[in-house]
Amino acid sequence: MFVPSSFLFLLVVLRLASCTQDNVHVFTVATEANDGYRRFIRSARHYGIEVQTLGMDSEWKGGDMNGRGGGYKVNLLRDAVEKIKDDQDAIVLFTDSYDVVFTNGLDDILSKFSKIGAKVLFGAEHYLWPDKILKDQYPTTVAKGARYLNSGLFIGYAPQVYEILKKPIKDTDDDQLYYTKSYLDKELRDKLKIQLDHKSEIFQNLNGATADVKLDIDPTTGQGVLKNVNFLTRPSVIHGNGPSKLYLNAFANYLAGAFINNECPLCKEDNIEIKENAYPIVSMSVFVEKPMPFFEEFLDGILSLNYPKSSINLFIHCNVPYHDKLVNKYVLDFGVEYKTVKLLLSADNIDEKEARKLAVQQAKLKESDYLFYVEAEAHIDDHDLLIDLIKLNRSIIAPVLVRDDNLWSNFWAALDENGFYARSHDYLEIVKGSLK
Ligand SMILES: *[C@@H]1O[C@H](CO)[C@@H](O)[C@H](O)[C@H]1NC(C)=O
Numbered sequence: 001m002f003v004p005s006s007f008l009f010l011l012v013v014l015r016l017a018s019c020t021q022d023n024v025h026v027f028t029v030a031t032e033a034n035d036g037y038r039r040f041i042r043s044a045r046h047y048g049i050e051v052q053t054l055g056m057d058s059e060w061k062g063g064d065m066n067g068r069g070g071g072y073k074v075n076l077l078r079d080a081v082e083k084i085k086d087d088q089d090a091i092v093l094f095t096d097s098y099d100v101v102f103t104n105g106l107d108d109i110l111s112k113f114s115k116i117g118a119k120v121l122f123g124a125e126h127y128l129w130p131d132k133i134l135k136d137q138y139p140t141t142v143a144k145g146a147r148y149l150n151s152g153l154f155i156g157y158a159p160q161v162y163e164i165l166k167k168p169i170k171d172t173d174d175d176q177l178y179y180t181k182s183y184l185d186k187e188l189r190d191k192l193k194i195q196l197d198h199k200s201e202i203f204q205n206l207n208g209a210t211a212d213v214k215l216d217i218d219p220t221t222g223q224g225v226l227k228n229v230n231f232l233t234r235p236s237v238i239h240g241n242g243p244s245k246l247y248l249n250a251f252a253n254y255l256a257g258a259f260i261n262n263e264c265p266l267c268k269e270d271n272i273e274i275k276e277n278a279y280p281i282v283s284m285s286v287f288v289e290k291p292m293p294f295f296e297e298f299l300d301g302i303l304s305l306n307y308p309k310s311s312i313n314l315f316i317h318c319n320v321p322y323h324d325k326l327v328n329k330y331v332l333d334f335g336v337e338y339k340t341v342k343l344l345l346s347a348d349n350i351d352e353k354e355a356r357k358l359a360v361q362q363a364k365l366k367e368s369d370y371l372f373y374v375e376a377e378a379h380i381d382d383h384d385l386l387i388d389l390i391k392l393n394r395s396i397i398a399p400v401l402v403r404d405d406n407l408w409s410n411f412w413a414a415l416d417e418n419g420f421y422a423r424s425h426d427y428l429e430i431v432k433g434s435l436k
Pocket of ligand 1: 269270271272273393395
């Protein structure tokens with residue numbers, strides 16, 4: 001049989017590639033499956049990456065991560081890597097999880113890693129943390145790129161990684177300092193071929209680097225990707241280290257297939273169905289704090305919600321004497337249909353702040369599954385609103401209120417360091433409603 005030699009070559013290469021992938025061990029540390037962790041695992045699955053989570057449901061012993069700490073991560077990883085430390089071909093990929101998102105698969109990561117030629121490669125960042133005194137010990141040969149080691153993302157061959165991990169560390173000592181010291185030890189660095197990913201070929205640490213990155217759409221897949229426009233790279237793992245977590249939160253709405261071709265597949269994930277006769281109990285808290293035009297229409301919107309009133313605990317706070325009468329009439333006419341009713345009129349002299357607290361207390365007291373806030377400024381036109389919101393199965397959902405032909409919204413999408421408005425990369429699209 002005639003087989004073109006290039007075809008054979010292709011077969012061999014494919015085999016080799018799949019072998020290496022089989023021998024990659026992806027580790028992370030997480031002690032609780034919080035939202036950040038779930039986002040991380042979702043992104044890994046999106047790219048077919050299987051992650052071994054170390055420490056799940058155990059007590060976190062690594063100290064306060066807002067300051068120094070994290071040695072616990074090293075100690076968990078050492079135990080895991082010990083089992084593969086003699087396998088020359090095994091590759092260890094370690095990432096943090098709560099503030100990390102994959103943006104490409106292992107094929108991509110491995111081919112970049114082999115091109116770079118290091119045996120152990122750490123992500124790099126612009127800031128030196130935690131020990132500034134070490135600055136002078138850093139190699140001076142880096143012409144371009146982030147200079148300093150970040151320990152939240154790294155990849156390496158198992159024997160070399162284990163060699164680094166052999167050194168003991170206390171659970172509460174700082175993991176980044178620990179790895180940094182190995183890197184700054186020139187003899188060890190040369191022997192184990194440790195390098196930093198200065199140009200974010202694989203690892204993008206966001207702290208101090210938000211001007212380096214730009215969200216882009218991959219034209220072939222329609223998916224959001226993060227590019228490093230400073231070094232013209234397309235990193236494969238993104239880390240919202242330090243205070244850059246908010247940036248990661250904003251970017252991650254578009255990464256790992258969360259957003260494709262202007263649609264939001266992420267929004268359709270983990271949704272729930274509501275079975276007939278098994279409606280969750282909702283505390284609906286209605287706030288009437290200012291005189292409002294079209295007030296009867298507002299009450300009509302509440303009334304015509306497509307949800308069994310027998311599953312709603314109604315709470316109304318009316319602080320406007322002029323509206324008391326209609327509110328009272330509403331309760332007289334329809335109150336019996338609700339599971340329970342709590343009515344506070346202007347004569348009760350309870351201010352808005354107090355009323356909002358009471359609404360939460362009331363919801364807890366009634367053991368409601370959900371708390372639904374409605375203010376008289378906002379009319380409910382969509383009768384299925386409540387049911388549709390519940391089906392989305394999210395812990396909190398807020399509306400985006402905009403004014404036509406006006407760059408105004410109640411939702412900002414980004415904050416500056418003082419907690420005030422900052423322009424986010426997607427603010428205009430959000431306000432104009434061009435995101436679906
Ligand atoms: C609803 O969301 C929770 C997490 O908040 C998740 O654990 C659960 O699986 C979701 N339900 C469904 C049916 O997906």
